[in-house]
Amino acid sequence: MAIRERLSGNEAIAFAMKQINPDVMGAFPITPSTEIPQYFAAYVDNGQVDTEFIAVESEHSAMSTCIGAQAAGARAVSATSSCGLCYMTEMLYIAASDRLPITLAVSCRALSGPININNDHSDAMGVRDAGWIMLFAETNQEAYDNFLQAMRIGEAVNLPVMICQDGFITSHAIENIDLVEDDKVKSFVGEWHPEHYLLKKGESMSMGAYATPVYYMETKRSQAQAMIDAKDVIKKVGAEFGEMTGRTYGLIEKYMMDDAEEAIIIIGSSAGTAKEAINELRAQGKKVGMIKVRSFHPFPTEEIVDALKNVKAFATMDKDDSFNGHCGPMHAEVSAALMAAREFGPLGINYIYGLGGRDVKVESIEKVFAELEKIAATGELGETYRYLEVRE
Amino acid sequence: MAYNLKENLMQGDRLSGGHRFCAGCGSPIAIRTVLRALNPEDQAVICSATGCAEVSTFIYPYTAWKDSFIHNAFENAGATMSGVETAYRALKKRGKIDETYKFIAFGGDGGTYDIGFQSLSGAMERGHDMVYVCYDNEAYMNTGIQRSSSTPMFADTTTTPQGKVVPGKQQNKKDLTKIMVAHGIPYVAQSTFISNFKDLSEKAHKAIYTPGAAFLNVMAPCPRGWRYPSEKMMEVTKAAVETCVWPLYEVIEGKYTINYRPKEKKPVEEYLKMQGRFAHMFKPGNEWMIETVQKHIDAKWEDLQNLAEIK
Numbered sequence: 001m002a003i004r005e006r007l008s009g010n011e012a013i014a015f016a017m018k019q020i021n022p023d024v025m026g027a028f029p030i031t032p033s034t035e036i037p038q039y040f041a042a043y044v045d046n047g048q049v050d051t052e053f054i055a056v057e058s059e060h061s062a063m064s065t066c067i068g069a070q071a072a073g074a075r076a077v078s079a080t081s082s083c084g085l086c087y088m089t090e091m092l093y094i095a096a097s098d099r100l101p102i103t104l105a106v107s108c109r110a111l112s113g114p115i116n117i118n119n120d121h122s123d124a125m126g127v128r129d130a131g132w133i134m135l136f137a138e139t140n141q142e143a144y145d146n147f148l149q150a151m152r153i154g155e156a157v158n159l160p161v162m163i164c165q166d167g168f169i170t171s172h173a174i175e176n177i178d179l180v181e182d183d184k185v186k187s188f189v190g191e192w193h194p195e196h197y198l199l200k201k202g203e204s205m206s207m208g209a210y211a212t213p214v215y216y217m218e219t220k221r222s223q224a225q226a227m228i229d230a231k232d233v234i235k236k237v238g239a240e241f242g243e244m245t246g247r248t249y250g251l252i253e254k255y256m257m258d259d260a261e262e263a264i265i266i267i268g269s270s271a272g273t274a275k276e277a278i279n280e281l282r283a284q285g286k287k288v289g290m291i292k293v294r295s296f297h298p299f300p301t302e303e304i305v306d307a308l309k310n311v312k313a314f315a316t317m318d319k320d321d322s323f324n325g326h327c328g329p330m331h332a333e334v335s336a337a338l339m340a341a342r343e344f345g346p347l348g349i350n351y352i353y354g355l356g357g358r359d360v361k362v363e364s365i366e367k368v369f370a371e372l373e374k375i376a377a378t379g380e381l382g383e384t385y386r387y388l389e390v391r392e
Numbered sequence: 393m394a395y396n397l398k399e400n401l402m403q404g405d406r407l408s409g410g411h412r413f414c415a416g417c418g419s420p421i422a423i424r425t426v427l428r429a430l431n432p433e434d435q436a437v438i439c440s441a442t443g444c445a446e447v448s449t450f451i452y453p454y455t456a457w458k459d460s461f462i463h464n465a466f467e468n469a470g471a472t473m474s475g476v477e478t479a480y481r482a483l484k485k486r487g488k489i490d491e492t493y494k495f496i497a498f499g500g501d502g503g504t505y506d507i508g509f510q511s512l513s514g515a516m517e518r519g520h521d522m523v524y525v526c527y528d529n530e531a532y533m534n535t536g537i538q539r540s541s542s543t544p545m546f547a548d549t550t551t552t553p554q555g556k557v558v559p560g561k562q563q564n565k566k567d568l569t570k571i572m573v574a575h576g577i578p579y580v581a582q583s584t585f586i587s588n589f590k591d592l593s594e595k596a597h598k599a600i601y602t603p604g605a606a607f608l609n610v611m612a613p614c615p616r617g618w619r620y621p622s623e624k625m626m627e628v629t630k631a632a633v634e635t636c637v638w639p640l641y642e643v644i645e646g647k648y649t650i651n652y653r654p655k656e657k658k659p660v661e662e663y664l665k666m667q668g669r670f671a672h673m674f675k676p677g678n679e680w681m682i683e684t685v686q687k688h689i690d691a692k693w694e695d696l697q698n699l700a701e702i703k
Contacts, residue, residue: 199480
């Protein structure tokens with residue numbers, strides 16, 4: 001029987017870490033993920049786990065210790081947010097190219113400046129090209145469930161995994177949650193048996209080579225293939241998780257999309273707000289729906305194109321901006337996916353929303369659908385690069 | 393057993409030949425001497441910061457390292473080795489490893505005194521059971537001889553060129569060895585290559601087999617950056633010791649011991665004149681520069697002797 005609890009998102013992640021009992025954690029505090037290493041340090045000091053916890057002096061060192069530990073043959077985890085994720089960026093790329101399946105919990109927060117501690121996705125999106133698998137959660141439950149699946153996914157393709165949730169909105173809000181029993185977690189997550197590692201008996205290895213132009217590109221090509229392969233792994237592990245818990249996961253979640261004529265594509269906790277807006281609009285007879293992206297990298301191209309094919313107008317919701325003068329990062333991915341599939345039917349616009357914790361209400365999402373309704377009716381796109389709930 | 397260079401060399405090298413270091417480079421000499429201080433039956437994991445030592449030893453698909461080796465980035469050899477050493481403790485506790493491993497990180501002065509300073513400080517403060525060895529060649533040699541905080545005053549580097557107005561570097565060398573002592577770690581030592589390598593060899597053994605964090609600062613000259621004939625390296629390091637520019641000392645549990653006191657302390661000119669990076673100091677009218685260096689070295693030596701006498 002699942003265990004009913006009430007936990008914040010950070011506590012849920014720390015609890016998942018406790019159940020997994022990884023070999024090493026290296027972490028440095030930063031709002032709003034600070035509670036994760038705090039809870040975990042208490043588990044360590046009270047003997048509830050026998051993980052070696054390294055309280056490092058920076059996020060850069062947090063990821064550096066994780067790389068050292070995972071390369072040595074240990075399972076390593078960390079947690080961070082915002083500028084902390086920025087500060088470890090260099091090491092994120094190295095973790096991916098060394099093919100080390102480290103697991104990192106990110107409680108997403110805006111980047112400075114101006115300095116701001118509230119939620120948006122500019123931290124995670126800023127490192128989207130680092131080569132990590134990136135899963136996003138709408139709720140505390142999803143953050144917990146994603147973390148339990150992370151090692152199975154990362155270790156299958158030898159890529160590190162980032163488990164993202166929304167800072168404060170889910171990291172600090174306490175929600176009902178179904179926890180999986182310890183023994184089930186242990187058998188689901190299993191043991192990691194790397195083929196080569198620094199401390200392997202009878203074998204020495206060198207890691208972190210200098211690669212000349214003769215070899216560098218093949219390294220990158222193999223990372224690209226691992227990310228392509230990760231799509232099936234995420235679905236398989238999500239299905240297996242569903243068999244155990246009744247909560248099945250894929251790359252995306254579709255909400256009221258079967259007959260939807262207008263749709264939004266969104267990531268993270270605002271999907272919950274959007275569902276409420278969709279319920280209200282559906283009650284008025286409007287054919288609206290939502291695609292929630294769980295796996296941002298690998299990007300679910302086929303799934304999104306398929307979900308959009310009968311939609312007249314859609315809006316991609318980006319909780320950060322690329323500052324490229326025309327769109328946010330997810331809209332670029334969605335547009336490229338449609339183009340690659342030769343799918344030119346749906347009319348798409350982009351909203352930048354919720355920056356630095358700007359509140360996203362049910363009415364905010366309803367405004368977006370009102371715009372989409374006009375576009376669907378007139379065929380006129382208007383400005384495609386828009387800001388939501390902002391003083392101009 | 394008394395130290396014997398021939399026997400020490402017979403142990404074999406754990407850094408194999410065929411690497412791409414320059415002829416006459418001090419770095420591989422420091423590395424090999426330190427690695428020969430490992431008990432032959434012990435396993436080791438070696439880490440190197442980005443720098444000459446990394447790019448000269450591990451160009452895919454070749455590695456010169458016989459032990460397990462990890463290079464991560466320029467500024468994090470301390471943290472990377474912290475992770476490896478911690479994984480070792482975790483896996484050993486869980487019964488997944490039974491052999492004995494030792495952990496040795498190498499960094500140049502760039503990766504140690506400067507960009508890797510925070511990572512090193514963290515690793516030492518946390519007390520990981522590892523040795524951090526700085527092969528100190530007193531500038532960023534891998535990128536082409538730029539000044540570091542380890543570069544001595546007046547040295548001519550590519551970012552402190554001796555020009556018409558500014559005669560080389562304007563600051564004294566940072567005293568990293570003492571900063572490491574201030575971390576309260578059980579073993580800190582300063583060494584270089586003199587006579588039969590006994591000093592470095594014994595210090596490396598102590599550093600490796602002292603439980604907890606240890607730091608070794610090894611003067612490892614760079615013939616390109618210091619501009620001396622490569623075959624003269626041992627003469628340069630000897631002059632550094634005989635002039636007290638680079639005294640040999642160790643600090644065990646906070647207690648300073650000077651391992652070698654020159655019978656007759658030589659003037660700094662004897663060290664400076666061997667190297668092209670100081671050539672401008674010998675031009676007429678620049679005598680004040682040599683005097684300035686002499687004063688600084690005298691004060692440092694005095695300070696060190698006082699520390700060594702504190703009981």
